[in-house]
Amino acid sequence: MSDSDLLELTRGVAGAARPGEEVEAYALRTRETDIEIFGGEVESLTTAGIEGIGIRVIVDHCQGYASAGSLDPGVVEETLQEARDNAAFGAPDEWYGLATPNDVDGAIPAPLDLWRDDVVVTPADEKVRLALDVERATKARDTRVRGVEAAGYGDAASETALANSHGVESCNRRTTCSLYSVALADDGTGTQTGYGLSAGRAIADLNQDEVVGDAVDRACRLLGATPISGRRIAVVLDPLVTRSVLGVLSSAFNGESVLKGRSLFAGREGEKVAAPVVDIVDDPTDARAFGAARYDSEGIPTRRNPLIVDGVLHGFLHNVYTGRRAGVRTTGSAVRGGYGSAPGVGVRALVLRPGDRAPETVLASVPEAFYVQSVSGLHSGTNPISGDFSIGAEGLMVRTGVFAEPVREVTIASTLQRMLLDIAEVASDLTYLPGAATGATVLISEMTLSGA
Amino acid sequence: MLELDLLGSTLEHALRNGGDLAEVFVEDRRSSSARFDDGRVEELVSGRERGAGIRVVRGDTTGFAHTADLSVGGLQDAAHAAAAAARGGGGGTRVAALKSQPVPRPHEISVAPETVEKRRKVELLARADDAARAEGAAITSVTAGYADAHRRIQVANSDGLLAEDDQVRTRFSVQCVATGDTGMQTGYEAPGRSIGFELFDEVDPAEVARAAARRALTLLDAIPAPSGRLPVVLRRGAGGVLFHEACGHGLEADHILKDASVFTGQVGEQVAAPLVTLVDDGTYAREWGTLAIDDEGRPAQRNVLIQDGVLTDYMWDLLRARKEGRSSTANGRRQTYRHLPMVRMTNTFLLKGESDPDDIIRSVERGIYCVQLGGGQVNPATGDFVFGVTEAYMIEGGEITSPIRAAQLIGNGPDVLRMVDIVGNDFETWTGMCGKNGQSVPVSSGQPTLLVREMTVGGTAA
Numbered sequence: 004m005s006d007s008d009l010l011e012l013t014r015g016v017a018g019a020a021r022p023g024e025e026v027e028a029y030a031l032r033t034r035e036t037d038i039e040i041f042g043g044e045v046e047s048l049t050t051a052g053i054e055g056i057g058i059r060v061i062v063d064h065c066q067g068y069a070s071a072g073s074l075d076p077g078v079v080e081e082t083l084q085e086a087r088d089n090a091a092f093g094a095p096d097e098w099y100g101l102a103t104p105n106d107v108d109g110a111i112p113a114p115l116d117l118w119r120d121d122v123v124v125t126p127a128d129e130k131v132r133l134a135l136d137v138e139r140a141t142k143a144r145d146t147r148v149r150g151v152e153a154a155g156y157g158d159a160a161s162e163t164a165l166a167n168s169h170g171v172e173s174c175n176r177r178t179t180c181s182l183y184s185v186a187l188a189d190d191g192t193g194t195q196t197g198y199g200l201s202a203g204r205a206i207a208d209l210n211q212d213e214v215v216g217d218a219v220d221r222a223c224r225l226l227g228a229t230p231i232s233g234r235r236i237a238v239v240l241d242p243l244v245t246r247s248v249l250g251v252l253s254s255a256f257n258g259e260s261v262l263k264g265r266s267l268f269a270g271r272e273g274e275k276v277a278a279p280v281v282d283i284v285d286d287p288t289d290a291r292a293f294g295a296a297r298y299d300s301e302g303i304p305t306r307r308n309p310l311i312v313d314g315v316l317h318g319f320l321h322n323v324y325t326g327r328r329a330g331v332r333t334t335g336s337a338v339r340g341g342y343g344s345a346p347g348v349g350v351r352a353l354v355l356r357p358g359d360r361a362p363e364t365v366l367a368s369v370p371e372a373f374y375v376q377s378v379s380g381l382h383s384g385t386n387p388i389s390g391d392f393s394i395g396a397e398g399l400m401v402r403t404g405v406f407a408e409p410v411r412e413v414t415i416a417s418t419l420q421r422m423l424l425d426i427a428e429v430a431s432d433l434t435y436l437p438g439a440a441t442g443a444t445v446l447i448s449e450m451t452l453s454g455a
Numbered sequence: 456m457l458e459l460d461l462l463g464s465t466l467e468h469a470l471r472n473g474g475d476l477a478e479v480f481v482e483d484r485r486s487s488s489a490r491f492d493d494g495r496v497e498e499l500v501s502g503r504e505r506g507a508g509i510r511v512v513r514g515d516t517t518g519f520a521h522t523a524d525l526s527v528g529g530l531q532d533a534a535h536a537a538a539a540a541a542r543g544g545g546g547g548t549r550v551a552a553l554k555s556q557p558v559p560r561p562h563e564i565s566v567a568p569e570t571v572e573k574r575r576k577v578e579l580l581a582r583a584d585d586a587a588r589a590e591g592a593a594i595t596s597v598t599a600g601y602a603d604a605h606r607r608i609q610v611a612n613s614d615g616l617l618a619e620d621d622q623v624r625t626r627f628s629v630q631c632v633a634t635g636d637t638g639m640q641t642g643y644e645a646p647g648r649s650i651g652f653e654l655f656d657e658v659d660p661a662e663v664a665r666a667a668a669r670r671a672l673t674l675l676d677a678i679p680a681p682s683g684r685l686p687v688v689l690r691r692g693a694g695g696v697l698f699h700e701a702c703g704h705g706l707e708a709d710h711i712l713k714d715a716s717v718f719t720g721q722v723g724e725q726v727a728a729p730l731v732t733l734v735d736d737g738t739y740a741r742e743w744g745t746l747a748i749d750d751e752g753r754p755a756q757r758n759v760l761i762q763d764g765v766l767t768d769y770m771w772d773l774l775r776a777r778k779e780g781r782s783s784t785a786n787g788r789r790q791t792y793r794h795l796p797m798v799r800m801t802n803t804f805l806l807k808g809e810s811d812p813d814d815i816i817r818s819v820e821r822g823i824y825c826v827q828l829g830g831g832q833v834n835p836a837t838g839d840f841v842f843g844v845t846e847a848y849m850i851e852g853g854e855i856t857s858p859i860r861a862a863q864l865i866g867n868g869p870d871v872l873r874m875v876d877i878v879g880n881d882f883e884t885w886t887g888m889c890g891k892n893g894q895s896v897p898v899s900s901g902q903p904t905l906l907v908r909e910m911t912v913g914g915t916a917a
Contacts, residue, residue: 041713047517047795048540054523066497072504073523085501092573094495127540152715152836187715187836194717196836230911233683263493264596265632267639343502383830383843384863384913388632389640393680393863393913395832395841412839414863414913416682451915453682453865 009164010174012074016058016083020168025061025101026083027167029300030054030074031342034123038131039155040138045131057342060086064095068345098328101167102301106323106333112297112304113288117177119205122158130156130206133182137211141184141199144219147226152196154184158206165302173298181437182209188222195228195411197221198243198377202293202437221376225397228409230455237372237427238415238450239365239401242434242442244375245355249283249440252419253350254387256285256310258325258336267390267420268316276316277423282356283311285320285336292352294439300346301337308334310353311423322348353440355429362430362444367404369427373452374398374406375415390418396452413454422447456609456619457481457507459553461527465509466550466613468534472542474513476777477534477550478612480750481507481525482792485569488602491580499573508792509533511541512774518542521793551615558747558754562740564623566652568603575652576601579627579660586661587631590668593675595639596632599664603651610752618752624743624897625654626886629664633671640677640860642670643829643845647886647897649745670827670846673858680847680862680914686822687864687907688815688850692883693825695900697907698733699803699889700831700840701868702726703900706760707786707798708775710835717838717869718766726766727872730808730905733761735770737785737801743886743899744801751787751796758784761872772798790894800889805902808878812904815877817853823912824848824855825864830887838868863913871907879904 009030016028037049056079057070067089071082138154158180166172181202188195199218201210240248260266268276277283287296287305299305301323309317321329322337325348338349358365366372379395386392393416400407417425430444457465462479469477486502506523507530518540522533583599606622626647633640644667646658689697702718710716718726727733737746737755746755751773759767771779772787775798788799816824824847831842841863849856884901 042515044515045540046515047519049519049795050536050540051519051521051793053793067500068498069501069503071502072506075524078503082503085503089499089501089573092489092496092577093498096495096497150714152713194836196834263598264634265639344500345498379832379834379839380830380841380843380863380865381832383828383832384841384861386641386861389638389674389861391861393843393861393915395839395863395865395913397839411837412865412867412911414682414841414865414911416680416862416913416915418915451682451913453911453913455684455911 009162010166010172013164013166016079017166017168019083023062025168027059027101027165029057029163029165029342031161031163033159033161035159036127036130037157038134039153040134043138048127048131050127055342056082058082058086059345060090061099061101062090064097064099065090065093066099067093070343098324100323100327101169102171102303102323103169104171107171107303110304115290115295115297117204117290117295119178121205121207122178122180123160125206137182137184137214140211140215141186141218144215145223147188147190147223148186148219149189150187152185152187156182167302171302173302175296175298178204179293179437180206180209182211182214184214184218186218186222188226190226192227195222195225224399224406225409225411228397228411230412231410232455233453235449236452237369238447239372239374240445240447241376242432242444243436244378245445246436246438246440246442247378247381249353249355250438251381251385251387253353253440256320256350257348258319258321258329259348261319262325262328265388267388271316272318274316275314277311277314278426279314280358280429281311281314281423281426283353284309285350285353287351289352291435292441293435293437294351296351299335299337300339303333303335303337305335308336320348320350322346350439355443357431357433357443358429359431362432363404365428365430365444365446366401370403372401373410374401387419390420392417392419392422413452415450415452417450425449456607457525461530462611463550463553465530465534466611468531469509469511469538470548470550470613472538474511474541475548476512476613478510478610479507480792481609482606484604484606486604487568488600489577489580491584491599494584496577496580499577504791506792507533509537510795511537513541516541517795519795548613550613553611553617554615555617558618560747561738561745561755564651567623568605568625568651571652579655583629583660583664587629587664587668590665591672593633593635593672594631594668595634598630600628602626608750612752616752618748620747622649622746623651624649625651627658627660627663629667631668631671633675635675637675640671640674642667645886647743648741649743650741674860677858677860679916680859681912681916682914683912684909685912686819687910688819688822688824689902689905690824690826691812691879691881691904692885692901693828694905695803695805695885695902696828696831696887697842698805698902699800699900700833700842701866701871703800703803704833705835705838705868706769708769708771709798711769712775712778715836721766722768724766725764726869727761727764728875729764730878731761731764731872731875732806734759734806735786735800735803739802742802742884743897746801749785749787750789751783753783753785753787755785755801770798770800772796788896790896794894797892799891799896800898802899807880807882807903810877810879812879812881815879815904815906816850816855818877818906819850819853822850823859824850833868840868841865859914864910865913866910871910874908875905876908877906
């Protein structure tokens with residue numbers, strides 16, 4: 004089945020809408036390769052094709068949804084019937100409705116080309132070689148590397164199509180691939196681990212040296228790490244950590260959270276919610292972002308949405324439903340977690356505007372700071388509704404810009420509200436990473452560190 | 456599920472390039488869920504996933520492919536793809552005659568979810584909303600969720616194994632937001648069991664909702680959590696996840712064989728306080744992580760991991776066990792047919808001791824009392840782990856005093872195991888989802904009320 008066949012299939016489903024019924028079909032096809040290496044051997048090689056369909060039916064202002072992991076015509080027909088049946092059990096909501104040409108409003112999708120054939124046509128043997136090489140190079144890089152916990156290569160080529168009974172249609176397709184390694188280092192003081200990742204749209208984008216360098220350096224520089232005593236301290240977040248923290252914050256920009264009283268930003272538009280250096284945009288039209296997409300999950304062209312401008316809360320993200328209910332237009336921010344659920348609202352490419360100075364300069368701007376290399380318990384210790392924020396951290400002390408003793412088994416705590424106001428500087432090292440947010444080195448003037 | 460002939464011929468195709476073992480895993484999963492938010496049922500969602508995963512093992516290499524097409528041709532293509540990934544000779548393995556083994560069922564399912572009218576599932580949700588809002592005007596948002604899944608699996612391998620299981624799970628969840636002068640706070644409660652709609656004979660949606668609402672309301676008065684090292688009392692059921700993280704993951708044989716666990720090479724050694732006996736029990740009736748067979752066809756069993764503080768065994772799946780020339784402990788699990796199995800926990804319990812829970816609290820001069828945890832994470836190679844507390848109180852002078860705001864606790868597995876000073880004579884379990892290498896599976900954990908001498912509490916107060 005080719006791309007246009009996927010669209011053809013969703014059109015067929017949408018065309019089966021009965022009078023008074025709105026029907027939307029979303030179809031997905033993904034081809035994936037996953038290679039795991041251990042001990043110089045291929046531990047596993049997975050080649051897979053995934054197909055699925057999700058169908059939404061709205062009738063008399065009630066919504067039902069059904070999905071299936073197959074595009075077989077018989078299964079698709081059953082899924083449509085199931086979605087219809089489910090609609091009878093939802094409660095009516097006057098704002099329910101699918102995207103119409105009026106919601107699209109003549110918007111033209113960004114001219115994004117997110118597909119690289121090499122991910123699809125490169126033979127598995129060559130991908131295996133890349134994965135074997137990264138493991139071997141990780142081991143060889145430093146005598147303190149005693150093993151490689153995991154190393155591998157993964158890719159995905161996905162195509163989606165959407166059509167609804169109002170004639171709104173869209174197709175997205177993209178490729179991604181990544182190479183990673185986790186080094187185990189030990190110099191007699193105990194084991195430390197370090198993670199290295201390189202990701203891109205094409206295999207040619209992958210940088211083995213970067214993966215190996217990060218994995219080994221990150222593990223080795225933590226050797227001998229110990230907990231330190233509790234204190235209030237300036238904290239520097241590594242780009243990978245910044246990405247994760249932005250991910251936690253993202254639901255506060257969600258129009259649905261705002262309408263339902265679950266956003267710490269609700270009712271604060273136009274207010275100062277962050278330090279003046281903070282500028283946050285969700286921009287899925289930027290091809291460099293891994294979350295880039297031409298259309299959102301309801302068939303609306305995506306757009307650049309400013310969220311915080313110079314520290315002031317600018318606005319929220321909406322899909323068709325939340326936009327109508329809030330009395331504004333959709334911002335093209337419908338997202339789905341696969342074909343198994345109806346579209347919600349979410350970010351795709353959250354970016355913190357980078358500053359002018361290199362990370363080294365930012366580090367040197369405070370006499371003492373804790374550099375956070377990696378965090379744990381991000382979901383168990385943070386709450387985007389209350390803003391409570393407390394996570395496990397490991398990293399290094401920094402004195403006058405120089406990395407000093409390594410630190411592990413400590414927590415850093417604050418609230419999301421406080422942290423935004425305490426952002427002293429964003430470095431210039433904007434880092435595009437897989438996921439819905441982009442990283443950069445960030446200096447936070449004060450957090451509470453708990454430790455020994 | 457597939458016919459014997461088709462399973463046999465698929466295994467033959469999988470071994471056409473050689474290999475030591477081939478396996479076909481067939482899954483047919485139906486699920487339904489409904490969400491209540493903002494005072495009404497948002498929608499009912501149904502899902503259907505059906506397919507097969509085929510793996511071929513040759514030496515240390517596994518080739519894996521999966522397909523949603525269960526026709527002769529679809530299975531053959533997947534078998535060839537898996538065979539290609541593990542090619543390179545080593546042939547001669549014959550598919551042994553498939554022989555079905557009767558498997559004891561951990562418990563019976565009385566009301567399969569697909570036999571229950573949708574209207575009845577939806578009605579439960581409104582009761583939760585009413586009950587939560589009745590707890591106080593400060594409850595400003597209530598989200599309730601109903602979810603069930605009926606998963607039929609079939610496993611056949613070239614050693615002649617043939618086994619089937621019929622797994623049903625039902626869960627009910629409520630999240631409340633309370634709004635006060637200090638901002639918003641949340642409360643969450645989500646009981647689940649591996650049974651059908653009879654869950655609601657013992658779980659009252661209104662009671663679940665009241666518990667979530669009270670938690671959110673309590674937190675409105677919470678003081679910032681302390682920062683620093685303090686004694687920690689874990690209420691029964693609240694702290695099983697601590698042991699899941701502190702040592703459970705580190706006792707999974709895949710980490711052990713990669714020399715990426717702090718517990719490598721420690722069988723027979725005292726790794727915990729003598730009061731600690733830890734089991735992983737996939738047979739515990741009706742529990743969230745309970746199975747008749749694991750996803751490699753092995754009948755579930757109760758495995759003692761730590762006995763009176765001494766490490767007795769790790770948890771094993773088929774591949775890791777074959778490599779060591781021993782048998783699996785039935786801990787080979789996979790999220791779906793699209794995933795490779797790996798070593799996973801089921802229901803991980805710290806067994807009860809002899810102390811009175813009230814005495815445990817009274818023994819603490821200044822510390823914290825954890826009533827609900829929100830999950831955690833561990834690095835098995837270093838043993839460092841965290842878990843978040845979502846409901847906790849200060850203990851001052853042996854008495855429970857102020858509620859404290861959510862915070863993370865951090866510790867090192869081997870250190871914390873040695874600091875289990877008192878173990879209570881009560882017991883409760885907790886329902887959760889465990890993530891590992893991108894796969895999520897249902898697990899439970901459980902423990903009596905107990906005292907950990909000291910852990911680092913990651914709050915913001917001095």
